[in-house]
Amino acid sequence: MINEIRIGVYVCHCGLNIAGVIDIDKLVEEASRLDDVAVARANLYCCSEPGQMEIQKDIRELSLNRVVVTAGSPRLHEVTFKRAVAAAGLNPYLLEMVNIREHCSWVHHGDREKAQAKAWDLLKMGIAKARGLSPLTDRTSPVKKRALVLGGGVAGLKASLVIADSGFEVDLVEKGPVLGGAAVRLSRVSPAFETGVCLLTPMVTRVARHPRINKLVNAEIESIEGYVGAFEVGVRKRPTLVNENCDLCGECLSACNVEVPDEHQQGLALRKAVYLPFDGCYPDRFVIDSEACTRCGDCVSACPADAIDLTMAEERIKLSVGAVIVATGFSSFKPETHDLYSYSRFDNVVTSSQLERMLDPHGPTQGKVIRVSDGKAPRRIAFIQCVGSRNEETHPYCSKICCQITLKQARQITDSFPEIDIAVYYKDIRANRKGYEEIYAEIRKKGVLFVRGEIVSVDENQDRSLVVRANAELFGREVADEVDLVVLATGMEPCEKKDEIHKILTVPYSADGFFLESHPKLRPIETSLDGIFLAGSCHGPKDISETLSHASGAAAKALGMFSKDYLSLDAYVAVVDEEKCNGCGICAGLCPYRAIRIVGEKKEKKAQVVLAACKGCGVCAGECPENAVTIQGFTHDQLTSQIDAALEENPAEKIVAFCCNWCSYAGADCAGVSRMQYPSNVRIVRTLCSGRVSREMIMRAFENGAGMVLVSGCHPPGDCHYISGNLVAERRIRRLKKKLAKEGFDTNRLRLQWISATEGAVFMQTINEMNDYLEKEMLK
Numbered sequence: 001m002i003n004e005i006r007i008g009v010y011v012c013h014c015g016l017n018i019a020g021v022i023d024i025d026k027l028v029e030e031a032s033r034l035d036d037v038a039v040a041r042a043n044l045y046c047c048s049e050p051g052q053m054e055i056q057k058d059i060r061e062l063s064l065n066r067v068v069v070t071a072g073s074p075r076l077h078e079v080t081f082k083r084a085v086a087a088a089g090l091n092p093y094l095l096e097m098v099n100i101r102e103h104c105s106w107v108h109h110g111d112r113e114k115a116q117a118k119a120w121d122l123l124k125m126g127i128a129k130a131r132g133l134s135p136l137t138d139r140t141s142p143v144k145k146r147a148l149v150l151g152g153g154v155a156g157l158k159a160s161l162v163i164a165d166s167g168f169e170v171d172l173v174e175k176g177p178v179l180g181g182a183a184v185r186l187s188r189v190s191p192a193f194e195t196g197v198c199l200l201t202p203m204v205t206r207v208a209r210h211p212r213i214n215k216l217v218n219a220e221i222e223s224i225e226g227y228v229g230a231f232e233v234g235v236r237k238r239p240t241l242v243n244e245n246c247d248l249c250g251e252c253l254s255a256c257n258v259e260v261p262d263e264h265q266q267g268l269a270l271r272k273a274v275y276l277p278f279d280g281c282y283p284d285r286f287v288i289d290s291e292a293c294t295r296c297g298d299c300v301s302a303c304p305a306d307a308i309d310l311t312m313a314e315e316r317i318k319l320s321v322g323a324v325i326v327a328t329g330f331s332s333f334k335p336e337t338h339d340l341y342s343y344s345r346f347d348n349v350v351t352s353s354q355l356e357r358m359l360d361p362h363g364p365t366q367g368k369v370i371r372v373s374d375g376k377a378p379r380r381i382a383f384i385q386c387v388g389s390r391n392e393e394t395h396p397y398c399s400k401i402c403c404q405i406t407l408k409q410a411r412q413i414t415d416s417f418p419e420i421d422i423a424v425y426y427k428d429i430r431a432n433r434k435g436y437e438e439i440y441a442e443i444r445k446k447g448v449l450f451v452r453g454e455i456v457s458v459d460e461n462q463d464r465s466l467v468v469r470a471n472a473e474l475f476g477r478e479v480a481d482e483v484d485l486v487v488l489a490t491g492m493e494p495c496e497k498k499d500e501i502h503k504i505l506t507v508p509y510s511a512d513g514f515f516l517e518s519h520p521k522l523r524p525i526e527t528s529l530d531g532i533f534l535a536g537s538c539h540g541p542k543d544i545s546e547t548l549s550h551a552s553g554a555a556a557k558a559l560g561m562f563s564k565d566y567l568s569l570d571a572y573v574a575v576v577d578e579e580k581c582n583g584c585g586i587c588a589g590l591c592p593y594r595a596i597r598i599v600g601e602k603k604e605k606k607a608q609v610v611l612a613a614c615k616g617c618g619v620c621a622g623e624c625p626e627n628a629v630t631i632q633g634f635t636h637d638q639l640t641s642q643i644d645a646a647l648e649e650n651p652a653e654k655i656v657a658f659c660c661n662w663c664s665y666a667g668a669d670c671a672g673v674s675r676m677q678y679p680s681n682v683r684i685v686r687t688l689c690s691g692r693v694s695r696e697m698i699m700r701a702f703e704n705g706a707g708m709v710l711v712s713g714c715h716p717p718g719d720c721h722y723i724s725g726n727l728v729a730e731r732r733i734r735r736l737k738k739k740l741a742k743e744g745f746d747t748n749r750l751r752l753q754w755i756s757a758t759e760g761a762v763f764m765q766t767i768n769e770m771n772d773y774l775e776k777e778m779l780k
Helices: 024-032 049-061 074-087 101-105 112-131 154-165 181-185 196-209 251-255 298-302 352-358 402-416 436-445 498-505 544-562 586-590 619-623 636-646 664-673 695-703 725-742 760-779
Strands: 007-012 037-043 066-071 095-099 139-142 146-150 169-173 213-216 219-227 230-237 259-261 270-272 315-321 323-326 330-332 349-351 380-387 421-426 449-460 466-472 477-483 485-490 492-494 532-534 566-569 574-576 596-599 606-609 629-631 655-660 682-687 708-713 750-754
Touching: 007 024, 007 049, 007 112, 024 037, 024 112, 037 049, 049 066, 049 074, 066 074, 066 112, 074 095, 074 664, 095 101, 095 112, 101 112, 101 664, 112 636, 112 682, 146 154, 146 315, 146 544, 154 169, 154 181, 154 196, 154 213, 154 544, 169 219, 169 230, 181 196, 181 352, 196 213, 219 498, 230 323, 251 298, 323 498, 323 544, 349 352, 352 402, 352 485, 380 402, 380 466, 380 477, 402 421, 402 436, 402 485, 421 466, 449 477, 466 485, 532 544, 574 606, 586 596, 586 619, 619 629, 619 725, 636 682, 636 695, 655 664, 655 695, 655 760, 664 682, 664 708, 664 760, 682 760, 695 708, 695 725, 708 725, 708 760, 725 750, 750 760
Parallel strands: 007 037, 007 066, 066 095, 146 169, 146 323, 169 213, 323 532, 349 485, 380 421, 380 485, 421 449, 655 682, 655 708, 708 750
Antiparallel strands: 139 566, 219 230, 230 315, 259 270, 330 492, 449 466, 466 477, 574 629, 596 606
16 A cells, blocks of 8 residues: 555636646546546646645545646746645645647637647646656755846946845946946936936945945956855956056046947947046046057056056956846937838937937037037927837847837927927827826827828928828828938837857847847746846837836845745756666766766776766756666656657657757647647646657657657757757757668658747747648548
């Protein structure tokens, strides 16, 4: 009786999300007849308090030693149910989740009969794996109570202050020469209309003087190793060429003869190669643009404080931190990249960022609005909204801040220059933040004209005035208005360094390019990587108030980690069967984390796992020629039992898909959330990494009669959450295909496909293509 397996099966209605397509009672009845199933029940909402209480009660009263919850994605709900079974005294690793919502009811609602058959197969696969589950113990790891914040803009400053004020050390890394980010370029910040510098200066000053914040400007991360609570980060710090002796005397400025467009003034003025980014900046010293500087040495000779050193070398710095907050901000959309609204052709077409600098008393025009072509004051201005946003050719998303900026700028102009007429061409005015509806109403009363309709063209007259043609919805016809200045309300884009950051941190980004949260509602700040959090507009378009709130949330998540001396790490690690191991060293050579070492001499050599360093990717287990290495929770026997269960009936019609938990499995979840419909003959086997999928597992599927096999994971080369697991999988599949081809096997039946967490459409397309091929082959 001690070894008797007693499984409790719980099938969730999830309201009508599942029960609207799947016959829940039938599933329960069929499951109750399977070997080792002690009880099978239906529940309206398994994740609810009553649902969890029912599971806990059965564990205690029916002596259950395995639990199978058939509901939504384990990526969303597994933690909830692990806690529930643990509270009832059952080891949490004796839980198996079956996903019949994202992978079944939501994607096959057009064919209930086939959806039912698939749900039954998925449940059988879950029960088969549950039989082989073993109790496991979480690892513990000490927490390094220090945070790394990437980005010195509004979000990075706020997150750093919250953490440092709570008594913990912070390393603040900013790629630019000074702190402050994009907000310092704002002439006014609505709805209170204080200046951007006034808003930022107190924050920058507090950060500059804070003893627990290590400020690293002109710096970028170039590597990261370790795991949550214990990251080792490599930082490259570019030379500033100006040291702390600088007293802002300005002699270097007078000596420099190189001039380039001033990015702070949005290209409306020039600056020297040696320059002060803006008044009151931190660090409060001149900066040398190393790309523009000719190294003539005139500034060195002119500096009385010996503050300039053109031979200064870059530094490599190692940081040890427990948590990472990504606050890398955004980039403004560049209309010249798509030649929108004649921006590249006509001087008097400007962006909202350029107008912002005009409106600043410390800007290039000392607060006056001018025509760029001749410096004259405009009599009429046209604003064009949604430039680069809400457009399938640029970005389909709304940038959220564009309407706010236009309303603010229109009010500034009507207050300071009431003689200027303003027209706003828009698709929709989205003024849902506090105070903006009032600004909208106010400027309409002051005569600002709002024209709803698509812009047809922007042309120029001989006198350099502009003609804006638009299809006005109200009039039902095209209108043409002559103006002196056109202002393009440009939206937000992901930060320019997103690809580099993504490759280093392996934090995924969504289809729009912004870094992706773990879950949009339940975990909007965390990423799929434990210990790495998102703050501000690197996550998506946000205004300043929302950015500050988001940054405070990210800091709070880090502080929650720092409240503990030790963190629990999952038990999904490699283990070695020493009786099978021959010490060949293949596993040690492949491990991306150097978590396996070979110990012993000659014939006594054995592989040994460094548990604290192991990530459980399974690359070693997938390649071991003796099957001596396996991954706890995803053992060879557990995974092959799922393959066998999936192919019990009509195997030739089915596609067995080995999906990486972090990308392709999440991509299938994305297809489900989006209700994308694809053929129901795919059966997904979840693995932690595509590198875990061994040749033996693939051949097991084919030997059982599978029509096709899909191995899918993260995009190479830099997307893999386990550094190089996808590349190992690619080499393994290539070798296997060559071998199968020599044996006369149709290698088209084995497919390797890279699918990211947001590529639900790619998952759908892949299954459609494989099913089409399978149907054609079956007709031969």
